[in-house]
Amino acid sequence: MPDRKRLCFRSDYFGDRAAWLAFAGLLEDIFGIDVTVLDRLGGPDPTSVPFAWFDGAGRCIANITAFSLPLVVDGTFVRAAGLQSGAVRPEHRGRGLYRDVMEAALRHCDAEGFEAVALLTDTPDLYRRYGFRALAQHRFTGSAPAGGRAGPLRRLDIGSEADMTLLGRLLDGRRPVSDRFAPLRQKEMFLFNAALTPDIRLDLMEEANAVIAWQIGEDGGFELLDIVGAHIPRLADILASLRIAPPRVTVRFAPDHLGWAGTAVPDADDMVLMLRAAESLLPKQPFALPPTAGF
Template structure:
């Protein structure tokens, strides 16, 4: 790691409360996101390894964090890593600080034997030089299925400790929502994303936490499912006692007993993978919004 005058390079610092708060300050300044909400949700992913520059006053100047993100890709388990919390304070940009932390994070991923590395960004050109390439994501749209079997349901509130514990258990026991592409586990981001979505509805349907929303009259959007068994889409709708005219599923629906039309996602955020050709998904897919990082 090159020397940077007035700066100190640090890694694996999440056990230092002051350094964690300094990272939170960086992310709030750059992205206007308060990550300290994670403190009441179980904390950051325990596999997280941050790489950062700090100044003499203890402010976090540049950071990126690697974490374990095991995936199912086309039915096979891939030991992948994710990169998140990548940021540089505006007054320190153009000095190579982000390149430093990115290269350190990628060396870590290579040393740990990760087969693939994933990230989400609205500036994809910044990462192609590091071996990443964009992969297309899709949403799946179609008419709502009928004839499902209703299961007991209960609304979950991510602001309540008991419901956080219930969702955490289901996340730890979850089955991947798709065999095409899905995280095997990603507890921290599911809970964090739930806390950021005011329009999210989270319901316990049988033994699964179902994340969904109604964007407009007659349109049901399924964002994710967490649990040891996955209910079919028809059973979910019957359990929620709703009969939408149209459905959008934000992940490949191959395990839902329903087939929708794959529509290319036109969102600003681009999923990028650093992986061999053989580990890239071969069929339309999407990372569930509750797993976004």
């Protein structure tokens, strides 16, 4: 094993404020992402277990974080974990530090009995050696359904504490947005992604008590990102309630609960979803992880 003498290996350290800020510094330097935004959204996912190397000055120099990511896949509950925030500072690369933290994280996932481990990456080759397989994701496009019933609607404000509390409650009790493939919860990542997506609109359908996360797509059409509620409204009712009649609709998850079937188009995104799981647990039909659940 290469020399690790001046380094300190730590896991499960998010409760240590200085270490959390050192971790935030690593992600800011490598990805330009400020995870301290989570501090005002209730903190990171409480199931997070980070694995990291720190240097003598307390800088976090290598990290990967495992977290619980319960999924529904083809109608079946899958006890899955996710891996996120994988990075090594440039001056420490090529010494096997990433391998150390990855192996520790995977040992943890296996010991905890997770049936599947998921990650998103733009370098899938890095993960094949650990048993991860790339899964194709799709978008679902088509013309807008007509004849929906319009109900009352209210736009939520990400800056409003009351609105975010309401959204948090709905995230806690949500129905998975698709039975083909969807996270069961993912509250913290939803709030974080929403806070970092300037064009996202969060509209509460007050009768259905469901939040519609959407944006105007690159083609100028309606792009449905996610739906948060105990009940998933039909796409026709969503559009009627939003009082829009877009030329095209794109749905960023399998639309099996929407009363509408688009055409599945392979996603050209650079980020590849990978899963380390038995063949029998892989989704059989086109699907996508909603962007609001991206990690």
